[in-house]
Amino acid sequence: MKENEQVGQPRKKNALQRFRQLPGSRVAAAAFAVTVVLGLGAPAAWALWSQQGTAAITVTAGKPVPSVPAPQPTPTQPSTPPGTIVNQADPVFAARPGKLSPGTCTAATGNLRTDTTFTWAGSGPVTHYVISVTSTNAAYPYAQTQTVPAASATFRFDRSAVDQYGKPVSNPTPYYTDYRVRVMPMNGSVAGDPLYWTYKYEHYNVTNCYWADPHAAAAPNAAPLGKINPLTCTLPELVRGRDGYADLVLNWAVSSGAASYDVTIRAANGRYGAQANQAAAQTRFRTSLTQPGGSTQHFGQYSVRVQPMNGTTAGDPVYLTYQLGANSHECWATGNELRG
Numbered sequence: 001m002k003e004n005e006q007v008g009q010p011r012k013k014n015a016l017q018r019f020r021q022l023p024g025s026r027v028a029a030a031a032f033a034v035t036v037v038l039g040l041g042a043p044a045a046w047a048l049w050s051q052q053g054t055a056a057i058t059v060t061a062g063k064p065v066p067s068v069p070a071p072q073p074t075p076t077q078p079s080t081p082p083g084t085i086v087n088q089a090d091p092v093f094a095a096r097p098g099k100l101s102p103g104t105c106t107a108a109t110g111n112l113r114t115d116t117t118f119t120w121a122g123s124g125p126v127t128h129y130v131i132s133v134t135s136t137n138a139a140y141p142y143a144q145t146q147t148v149p150a151a152s153a154t155f156r157f158d159r160s161a162v163d164q165y166g167k168p169v170s171n172p173t174p175y176y177t178d179y180r181v182r183v184m185p186m187n188g189s190v191a192g193d194p195l196y197w198t199y200k201y202e203h204y205n206v207t208n209c210y211w212a213d214p215h216a217a218a219a220p221n222a223a224p225l226g227k228i229n230p231l232t233c234t235l236p237e238l239v240r241g242r243d244g245y246a247d248l249v250l251n252w253a254v255s256s257g258a259a260s261y262d263v264t265i266r267a268a269n270g271r272y273g274a275q276a277n278q279a280a281a282q283t284r285f286r287t288s289l290t291q292p293g294g295s296t297q298h299f300g301q302y303s304v305r306v307q308p309m310n311g312t313t314a315g316d317p318v319y320l321t322y323q324l325g326a327n328s329h330e331c332w333a334t335g336n337e338l339r340g
Helices: 015-020 025-037 041-049 214-218
Strands: 084-086 101-110 113-121 128-135 143-148 152-158 178-187 195-200 208-211 232-234 245-251 260-267 272-278 282-288 300-310 318-324 329-332
Touching (some): 113 195, 143 152, 195 214, 245 329, 272 282, 272 300
Parallel strands (some): 084 282
Antiparallel strands (some): 113 152, 178 195, 232 245, 245 282, 260 272, 260 300, 300 318, 318 329
16 A cells, blocks of 8 residues: 555546546547548547547548539430431432433334434433333334433334335324433432433434423323422421521322332532432421531532432432521422432
8 A cells, every 4th residue: 555545445547547448448549540540630530539429430531522413414305207307417429320411313214114213411420221212192002111321222113114106105104103202311229310302203204303302201101100299398497596407398299109219408519418218208308507516518508309219210300499598498499400
């Protein structure tokens, strides 16, 4: 017993001894040591030391985790109706044959027949031509078609027997009549625009050709797949805003023999347009008013072309013109549209 120590009094414990008897003291000491070692400093360690409740102590190491912002909803894009053709920058078009130019017709006569050779001038990429010659006389059903690699074809026509002076002696002579001639240039399965003319076959005049006769093309049964004109257009109001667009709605007559329709829409500057094959006799052409990089090349005049097709058999195309501006658009058909 030490001096001045009273008998029967318990020995006083120092602070460390009293701390050891506290519940959770070992956990608190460990947390304090970890906090100091991780470099959070004495103030943070003391704050953890002096927390109320000794049963559980939370220690967080490292930098605080930043809060993650809630995801923003994706902007709603305008719905695209089925059958819509979307205007594109720098589109790729099928290599279509160019416009044909009329040439000549020559004939070689013989006994009861005349062999007439039709020639014309082609342009652009062409692999072959489909030429058909059809009688316009219902009493003489002449209809022949040839596929030729060059711009020339020969057809045989009946000819009357003649007397010693060369005068016709046969009667009747229904083969002396007008014939409709149609030439369609082809580049593989890609069709161009047909060339029409009338061949007026007579006994004394066997080379009478009326080149580029508009009446021949206008005949109801001139084209092999029937007529699809008129081609009409409807212009809904421009849709404004960030996702603004312009729609051109096209309708045409149903072809009597087409399996599909080739639709080609080409800007006059060649920078925009689209081409598609449609099953129905209508389509919608959509142009976004705001283009990447702020381009304005999509504004301007477009040639619209629709052609009925059935495999490699091509009907007659129809055209109209579409004008698109930043604040308005319009369309029309004059018969002199741009040929694309």
